[in-house]
Amino acid sequence: MTQKRLEYVQEPVALSDLRVTNSEKENAYRPPQKHKVKPNDELLIKVSSFDDVSFNFFGNRAEGRSIQASNELAMNSFSYSVDVDGNVFFPVVGKVKLAGLTIDEAREKIRLILLPYFDQPNVEIKFAFKKVSVIGEVNDPGYYTYTKDQITIFEVIALAGDLTLHGDRKEVVIIRNEDDVANKYVVDMTDDNLVFNYNYYLQPDDVVYIRPRRSVKWQDISIPITLVFSTITTALLVINAIQN
Numbered sequence: 001m002t003q004k005r006l007e008y009v010q011e012p013v014a015l016s017d018l019r020v021t022n023s024e025k026e027n028a029y030r031p032p033q034k035h036k037v038k039p040n041d042e043l044l045i046k047v048s049s050f051d052d053v054s055f056n057f058f059g060n061r062a063e064g065r066s067i068q069a070s071n072e073l074a075m076n077s078f079s080y081s082v083d084v085d086g087n088v089f090f091p092v093v094g095k096v097k098l099a100g101l102t103i104d105e106a107r108e109k110i111r112l113i114l115l116p117y118f119d120q121p122n123v124e125i126k127f128a129f130k131k132v133s134v135i136g137e138v139n140d141p142g143y144y145t146y147t148k149d150q151i152t153i154f155e156v157i158a159l160a161g162d163l164t165l166h167g168d169r170k171e172v173v174i175i176r177n178e179d180d181v182a183n184k185y186v187v188d189m190t191d192d193n194l195v196f197n198y199n200y201y202l203q204p205d206d207v208v209y210i211r212p213r214r215s216v217k218w219q220d221i222s223i224p225i226t227l228v229f230s231t232i233t234t235a236l237l238v239i240n241a242i243q244n
Contacts, residue, residue: 034102035127035204041082042128043098045110049118079128092117103127132202134160136210137167150201153187153194156208166212173209174199 037043080088086099093113098106107123114121132151133143139161153172163169174185185199194200202208 034104035130037082037086037098037101037103037106039082039084039086039099043080043082043088043106044124044126044128045078045080045088046124047110047114047118047121049114049121127204130204132156132205133207134210135207137164137212138162138210139164152200153189153202153208156202157189160208163210167210168213171211173211174202175207175209176203177205 080090082088082098085097087095087097089095090110096110096113098109101109103125107125110125111121111123114123127147129145129147130151131143131145134156135141138157141160144156144159153174157163169189172187172189174187176183176185187194187197187199191197
């Protein structure tokens with residue numbers, strides 16, 4: 001195997017060798033998408049105001065669950081589940097529909113709802129955790145959770161222990177659920193312009209599939225074939241020796 005087959009982010013080929021396909025156009029750079037709240041998400045929510053009573057309402061463990069995390073927001077907030085209808089249940093105000101909203105939109109919606117109850121309420125929201133799955137030719141396949149706002153495909157591959165020697169770096173498949181439709185994207189991890197690719201930043205619940213290289217498939221087939229020919233050759237030599 002050549003060194004070039006193992007490297008990430010290689011120098012671009014000559015312009016005359018480039019082919020622009022529809023899939024490459026679709027993968028062209030776009031700003032990272034803001035994640036939207038959806039059913040079954042877990043949100044960290046912290047509410048504060050000039051009223052001390054705000055802590056009593058939103059520090060109620062009967063409604064929200066405490067969660068352990070290293071960041072300051074997590075340490076001072078509670079976890080709320082988004083139900084199948086896209087709602088979270090808040091003390092005092094009841095159900096609030098957040099599904100389909102970005103974190104900024106959800107924060108503002110809750111703040112406006114709380115205005116009649118608190119003096120200048122301040123709302124902080126963050127996803128409690130997000131996950132991606134990595135399968136195929138990696139050293140440690142599985143699903144991985146993260147809490148940061150964005151995660152890159154390189155970071156996810158690193159979490160999975162990097163690709164095996166058999167992994168195809170040129171055709172990494174990303175399967176993503178968008179508006180209840182499963183879409184497939186193919187990323188070339190040897191491309192020097194990968195950081196400008198639409199799929200450089202992954203989305204929560206993405207599935208990353210690392211295909212085996214085609215040459216590996218042939219090697220798997222060629223080994224038994226070689227063994228068969230060797231056996232036949234040996235048998236013919238033995239037969240010939242007996243006849244002589």
